[in-house]
Amino acid sequence: MVTMMGWGFAEQQGWRKGPWTPEEDKLLNEYVNLYGEGRWSCVAKCAGLNRSGKSCRLRWVNYLRPGLKRGHITPQEEGIIIELHALWGNKWSTIARYLPGRTDNEIKNFWRTHFKKKEKCTQKQEKRKAQILLAKQQQQLQEDQNLKIRATPQSEASQGENINMTTDHEAQARQENNMDLISSSYPNLEGDQYCLPALMNQGSVGSWADILGEEGLYMGRLWNLDDEHVNGRMDRNTSLSQCNKSAMQNQAAVTAFSSGGDHSYTFYNGGYIF
DNA sequence: AAGTACGCCAACCGCTGTGTT
DNA sequence: CAACACAGCGGTTGGCGTACT
Numbered sequence: 001m002v003t004m005m006g007w008g009f010a011e012q013q014g015w016r017k018g019p020w021t022p023e024e025d026k027l028l029n030e031y032v033n034l035y036g037e038g039r040w041s042c043v044a045k046c047a048g049l050n051r052s053g054k055s056c057r058l059r060w061v062n063y064l065r066p067g068l069k070r071g072h073i074t075p076q077e078e079g080i081i082i083e084l085h086a087l088w089g090n091k092w093s094t095i096a097r098y099l100p101g102r103t104d105n106e107i108k109n110f111w112r113t114h115f116k117k118k119e120k121c122t123q124k125q126e127k128r129k130a131q132i133l134l135a136k137q138q139q140q141l142q143e144d145q146n147l148k149i150r151a152t153p154q155s156e157a158s159q160g161e162n163i164n165m166t167t168d169h170e171a172q173a174r175q176e177n178n179m180d181l182i183s184s185s186y187p188n189l190e191g192d193q194y195c196l197p198a199l200m201n202q203g204s205v206g207s208w209a210d211i212l213g214e215e216g217l218y219m220g221r222l223w224n225l226d227d228e229h230v231n232g233r234m235d236r237n238t239s240l241s242q243c244n245k246s247a248m249q250n251q252a253a254v255t256a257f258s259s260g261g262d263h264s265y266t267f268y269n270g271g272y273i274f
Numbered sequence: 275a276a277g278t279a280c281g282c283c284a285a286c287c288g289c290t291g292t293g294t295t
Numbered sequence: 296c297a298a299c300a301c302a303g304c305g306g307t308t309g310g311c312g313t314a315c316t
């Protein structure tokens with residue numbers, strides 16, 4: 001197998017694994033400063049590192065490379081990630097190209113955490129839907145019973161009792177129905193998702209993710225604070241070629257604005273237009 | 275204060291894509 | 296054109312720190 005002859009073969013030679021030491025980082029840094037990125041398989045020989053080329057590349061790309069951002073993903077970045085993920089799916093490296101200083105690994109990890117949260121919320125939603133369905137079934141059952149009771153001749157007193165019962169149940173059913181309407185209007189309020197934008201202003205939600213739906217779009221807008229990056233790295237051909245089929249089929253253009261107002265660009269059929 | 279659950283992140287693994295011979 | 300070597304990508308895992316009980 002090809003892979004066995006390449007990285008796999010190298011790993012069989014007893015390369016060191018696990019966390020990198022500061023000494024190893026220093027050696028790798030020196031090597032890249034001297035010879036530049038690439039030729040990772042030579043690192044072991046040239047830099048005196050007992051690491052596979054693959055491991056060296058990963059360490060450089062994800063940790064040592066200059067210009068990497070540290071710290072939490074900002075709400076703006078979060079918005080970009082969500083929107084681009086809706087466009088391209090799990091194309092982490094592609095998404096990472098639009099986020100300067102962020103690695104695909106970082107974005108992948110972020111999304112994983114984010115998706116887990118969403119999954120939990122979805123479970124809550126399913127539970128709620130089941131409860132609503134049950135309530136509606138009970139309501140239907142009650143209405144059927146009431147119809148049967150009305151159809152059978154009874155004494156005045158018992159009829160009156162039934163009328164009162166029916167009225168009470170109808171009132172209760174109406175109340176439940178109203179609750180259903182409320183919960184369907186704000187389906188994920190319980191999970192802090194799909195909340196009204198006003199909630200964000202009130203500080204009730206902390207991030208973009210909290211106000212974005214399954215599609216990851218909010219008013220079709222993407223807020224990007226880094227115009228330099230957008231103009232510097234977005235490549236029309238690359239963007240188009242990297243789009244998946246569904247994105248290419250997407251007829252709707254997604255308009256994006258830079259916060260500064262100096263530039264705006266539009267994703268269209270997976271490409272973009274300034 | 276101790277134990278447990280959870281989230282985050284660095285790193286590994288296997289596979290695929292690409293360039294070279 | 297085929298084989299090979301390397302580079303890159305995405306999924307997964309394990310360890311560590313923190314919050315919660």
